[in-house]
Structures are given as structure tokens and as C-alpha cells.
Amino acid sequence: ARRGYPEAVLCEPKTPDQVAAIAAEVAAAGTPTLFTRVREDQVDAVLTALPDAHHDAVARLVAWPPQPPAPTGGLVVVLSAGTSDLAVAREAELTARHLGRATELVVDVGVAGLHRVLAQLDLLRSARVVVVAAGMDGALPSVVAGLVSCPVVAIPTSVGYGAAFGGVAPLLSMLNACSPGVAVVNIDNGYGGGHLAAQIAAG
Template sequence: DYADLDLDRAARRGYPEAVFCAGKTPAQVAGIAATIRARPDVTTLFTRAEPAHAAAVLAELPDARHDADAALLAWPPTPPPPAGGLVVVIAAGTSDLPVAREAELTARYLGRPTELVVDAGVAGLHRILRRLGLLRRARAVVVAAGMDGALPSVVAGLIPAPVIALPTSVGYGAAFGGLAPLLSMVNACAPGVAVVNIDNGYGAGHLAAQIAAD
């Protein structure tokens, strides 16, 4: 009486529903995990899982994979064999890593091959230019950045693949919890930039998986 799982989503959309743990009690999350045990055919992700949520899931699904950095759990624990185009995820700074990791794991559990690049912000441009070969092989690139959010524009100007701009709440002051990079990315002067919500690694990874589907 507190959840109505959209289990038919995988059939309808090709991608299963994920469980958004924030705002749910551990008991509710446990209840959902118990339901899911009967559906090993569908890969279920639990996102934004705090330790108490993770413990609740693991009590019901002990072999679930838990990535504490990304606050994510997956069950069954093994991702599908990689298929489709390559998804590259870039973290502009080290502090963007947890969100970037959430994006990468989501894309991988939705079935794509993935690569992760860390600490390649525009203040030292040589670091991203050094990766041009990898970036040109990607079918979709996720760029996680806080502060000025300038990296997606730069990357989009260099490659044919769509760039998924993932603003993060990294920064302070007039970053306003990610508003600054969000606005910057929405106004990217290079076309080919698709924006998702601040810190929404799950959404970025999902979109990348859809774009790189074939």
C-alpha cells in the first residue's frame, strides 16, 4: 500500500524501473526488495541509497552489488553482457567522481560498455585533449562537472557523439548547489549538449544507454 512497482516498464520501454530510495523508509525499501526477488529476469537498481537503505536491501537480497561511493545497489549483481556503442563518462574534477560513477554503473547495468575518465577540467586543457582518441570512439559521452560547468561545451565542440551534460553540486558560493553549471550547460555554445538534473548520475547513465543502444 505504499508502492506500485512499474514492473512492466522493461517490456514497455526496454529499460527497467529503478527504486529512488531518498524519502523512503528502510522498511519500505526492504519491502520493495522482497517483491523484486521474484523477478531476477529484470535488473533492478536502487539509487541514492544511504547506509540504512543499503542494509535493508542487502537483508533481502544478500548478493546484491553495493557501490557505496555511488550510493547504488544492483540486483542481480552481474551486469548484462555489454552491447551497443561505447559510453564514456568524464568527471571534470575528483569531487565529481561519485556522481560520475553513478552514471557509469547505470549505463553498464543497462547493458553498455563503459569507460571512466577522471580529473580533466578545462583549467588544464591538455588533460582532455590527450583523450581525444577515446572520446571520438564513443557513441555517447557523459560529462560531470560542477562550478563553471564549462567542460561539456569544450568536449561537444570536438566530437561527433552527443554529450550528456551532468551538472554537479560541487562548488560553493554562487555555484548555488549546482545552478551555475546547470545554466552554463543549458546555454552551451556548442550544439549537441543534452542536460539532465544536478547530481542526476542515474538519469545521465540511462540516457547514455538509450543513445548508445544500437
């Protein structure tokens, strides 16, 4: 690809047959590709065409080739506010890694326990960009952006219920972050957040 980044295929809305056909094209052309939001009934469709591809079940991601390139650019630090945000955080981390960045993932650092955030201050300040996945109140990016000088990529997650409205609550929090330097992507968009982070931390 012109940009030097792998292609991506959003699998969820496609039929297994459509996914299989695309995977076959990928295999034929040898194009580095990330298959994202892979439903359980689609995994085989990809792995049949690309048997050595890497499947991460938590992140719902299949990457081919399975090994990420040697890392270049700055460090991408990914924070998962709660255990439940892990799937999205992991999708972001893997995406950034397959786009060529070094990454660190830290789980369960919500604002309800500030000390756990503050304990990561050195790691956070060593990053070229921080990615934060958070649901419910989506307060973590505001707090983190107040602590670091680099950009923060904020990924609202659909974790929560009731007035979380499937991620609308953290989405709005993040768009209204009172600290500057917060870049928002779509709800549950771990792929997009990881891609953006990799571009920010490039070369």
C-alpha cells in the same frame, strides 16, 4: 519490463521500511533493479532481501542482479571534471553498464588543464556518446562538444559553494552550451545521465 531495461528505485526520500518492502518485491518477482541514491541506513534494507546484490558505495548504488549484461551497442565514455564529481560520474557509468553498454571512465579532466582534456581526444572520438559530470562553472561539456560529433550528456553536480548554488551554476552553463549537441539532465542525476546515454548508444 517492456523496455528491456532494469527498473530503478529512488531510495533517498523513502523510509528503510519502504525500501525493504520494495526490495522484497524485487526478490520475489526477480525483476532486474537498480536502487539509486541509497542512504547508508538503507543499504541493509536492500541487501537483506537481495544478499547477492552489488553495492557500490561511491556511487551509492545497489544493482541486482550483480552482474551487468554482456555489452551491446556503442561505447559510453564518462568524464569526471574533478575528483569531487566522481560519485556522480560513477553512478552514471554503472547505470549505463547495467543497461548493457560498454563504458570507460576518465577522472579529473577539468578545463583548467586543457591538455588533460586534449590527451583523451582519441578515446572521446571513439565514443557513441560522452557523459560529462561537472560542477562549479560547468564548462567542460561545451569544450567536449566542440571536439566530438556524437551527443554529450551533461550532468551538473552540486560540487562547489557560494554562487554555485548547489549546482545551479553548472546547470545554467550546460543549458547554454555554445556548442550544439549537449543533452542536460538534473543536478547530481548520475542515474538519469547514464540511462540516457545507454539509450542513445543502444543497438
